Amino acid sequence: MAPKRRPVPLNITPIGEGQATSNTIDAASEANLEALQKKLGELDLDEQQRKRLEAFLTQKAQVGELKDEDFDPICELGAGNGGVVNKVRHKPSGLVMARKLIHLEIKPAIRNQIIRELQVLHECNSPYIVGFYGAFYSDGEISICMEHMDGGSLDQVLKEARRIPEEILGKVSIAVLRGLAYLREKHQIMHRDVKPSNILVNSRGEIKLCDFGVSGQLIDSMANSFVGTRSYMSPERLQGTHYSVQSDVWSMGLSLVELAIGRYPIPPPDAKELEAIFGRAVMDGAEGEPHINMQRPRPPGRPMSGHGMDSRPAMAIFELLDYIVNEVNVSHVNKFLGVLCICSLIKNPAERADLKISTNNYLFPFCTPTRSTE
Numbered sequence: 001m002a003p004k005r006r007p008v009p010l011n012i013t014p015i016g017e018g019q020a021t022s023n024t025i026d027a028a029s030e031a032n033l034e035a036l037q038k039k040l041g042e043l044d045l046d047e048q049q050r051k052r053l054e055a056f057l058t059q060k061a062q063v064g065e066l067k068d069e070d071f072d073p074i075c076e077l078g079a080g081n082g083g084v085v086n087k088v089r090h091k092p093s094g095l096v097m098a099r100k101l102i103h104l105e106i107k108p109a110i111r112n113q114i115i116r117e118l119q120v121l122h123e124c125n126s127p128y129i130v131g132f133y134g135a136f137y138s139d140g141e142i143s144i145c146m147e148h149m150d151g152g153s154l155d156q157v158l159k160e161a162r163r164i165p166e167e168i169l170g171k172v173s174i175a176v177l178r179g180l181a182y183l184r185e186k187h188q189i190m191h192r193d194v195k196p197s198n199i200l201v202n203s204r205g206e207i208k209l210c211d212f213g214v215s216g217q218l219i220d221s222m223a224n225s226f227v228g229t230r231s232y233m234s235p236e237r238l239q240g241t242h243y244s245v246q247s248d249v250w251s252m253g254l255s256l257v258e259l260a261i262g263r264y265p266i267p268p269p270d271a272k273e274l275e276a277i278f279g280r281a282v283m284d285g286a287e288g289e290p291h292i293n294m295q296r297p298r299p300p301g302r303p304m305s306g307h308g309m310d311s312r313p314a315m316a317i318f319e320l321l322d323y324i325v326n327e328v329n330v331s332h333v334n335k336f337l338g339v340l341c342i343c344s345l346i347k348n349p350a351e352r353a354d355l356k357i358s359t360n361n362y363l364f365p366f367c368t369p370t371r372s373t374e
Contacts (some may be wrong), residue, residue, distance in 0.1 A: 043182075049127040052204075056131050056147065062093050066145055068138040071099060078153065080197070082211070083141075087148060090133075097133055100144040102218075111137055114218045118144065124187060128179030130200055130210040142218070149208060151201035154259060158196060163262035172199065172259070175207035176252050181355040183212060184245055192243070194251035195232040196259060236349050246349040253344025 045053070074087040074096070083102035090097055104111070121132035121144075131147030151157065154172070158164065164172070176199060183189040191198075192213035200208050234250035237243055257265040343353035 043126065045127065052206075053125055053127065057125065059093070059095060060131070060133055063090065063095065063133055064092065066090075066134045066136050066143070068136075068143070071097075078156070078197070088145075090145075095133075096148050098146045098148045100146065102142040102144070103140055104142060105140070111142070114142060117218065118142075120187065120189075124183070124189075126179060126182040126186075127206065128175050128182060128208055130208045146210065147208075149200035149202045149206075151203055153197045154199045154201065154255075155196035157201065158259055158262065164259040166260065169256055169260055172207055173252070173256055175199075176209060176255075177355055179209040180245070180248055180252070183209075184355060189213070190243065190245055191248045191251075193232075194248050194255060196255050199255070234349065235347050244349055245355060246352045249344045249353055249355070250349075257345070 070091050071088040072091060074089060077085045077087050077098060079085070083100055085098055085100045088097055088099045089095070104114075106114075115135055115137060118135040121135070124132065130149060133145040133147075135142065135144045137143070154164070176194065180191055180194070183191060189212060191209065193211055194209070198209060198211045200210055202208075231238070232251040232254050234247040237247050254265065346352040
């Protein structure tokens with residue numbers, strides 16, 4: 001078995017006033033920076049968030065055109081069906097970045113359209129969205145260059161921590177909801193792929209979303225290469241019906257339950273497994289008695305690649321997807337995680353929570369939305 005990959009700490013010296021990593025910034029870059037700073041004024045940011053975004057935009061203005069020969073590899077950060085992500089150093093600027101490489105055998109016209117569609121990411125500037133430096137094509141691969149988050153993704157964190165405490169999950173939920181709301185309200189974008197591996201953290205305590213669906217052509221081009229053992233898709237997506245922001249809310253809720261119990265939550269854990277996870281029995285709210293689920297027998301298998309202690313044989317992918325559409329019920333886990341998961345994992349999207357739930361103060365029992373005072 002390969003050793004677990006641990007996140008590599010990263011310290012980047014901040015750029016001070018008047019300091020530059022290249023000799024000049026052209027007038028167009030200065031104008032773009034001023035326009036972006038004006039847009040930041042329209043967002044609900046605290047002073048620290050504003051300063052960090054402005055520092056990122058200042059650094060980004062120094063980068064210029066991205067080219068394959070300008071990168072030195074440092075290490076691999078992760079790999080999957082979507083491609084490989086490397087930690088790299090951009091030689092002209094000295095900046096450390098995360099570079100995602102996606103190999104696609106596509107026609108030049110489609111390739112150019114993907115690059116054009118990815119340019120929308122330049123306008124996505126939020127404390128809850130991973131920063132974007134640019135995208136380009138080289139040697140059969142699309143490169144997407146992003147801010148490096150030195151804490152890694154939450155699926156990596158989960159492998160080390162086994163499960164994430166509720167008070168931290170509260171902060172994760174707030175960041176994800178605010179990131180989704182920003183994409184929806186400011187750019188009319190739905191994420192379409194919310195899952196633990198697309199929620200990144202850094203050593204400053206920031207939590208950010210990445211890999212959202214801005215390029216329809218890229219989504220279509222990668223669809224045929226997808227091979228999965230889990231699904232965070234909502235029941236309505238699996239049935240081929242209309243996609244809405246509530247579908248992202250479902251994916252977020254399922255991700256939060258996974259982080260809380262330490263394994264992919266479909267099929268859901270029974271009362272005995274929950275007691276082992278949380279250290280106390282699952283109680284019925286009205287009677288105060290241990291909850292026993294007599295509604296239906298548990299399915300014979302479990303999803304592949306679980307983090308937790310469930311030892312049942314693996315579910316086939318089609319069995320899993322059918323179970324999500326027809327059987328899934330996470331009411332046991334909801335008793336521990338409170339209102340957010342109850343509202344986000346309702347099967348009927350018309351009854352499911354929308355992004356406005358982020359304004360509530362009872363997302364999790366131990367957490368209320370607060371701004372950083374660091």
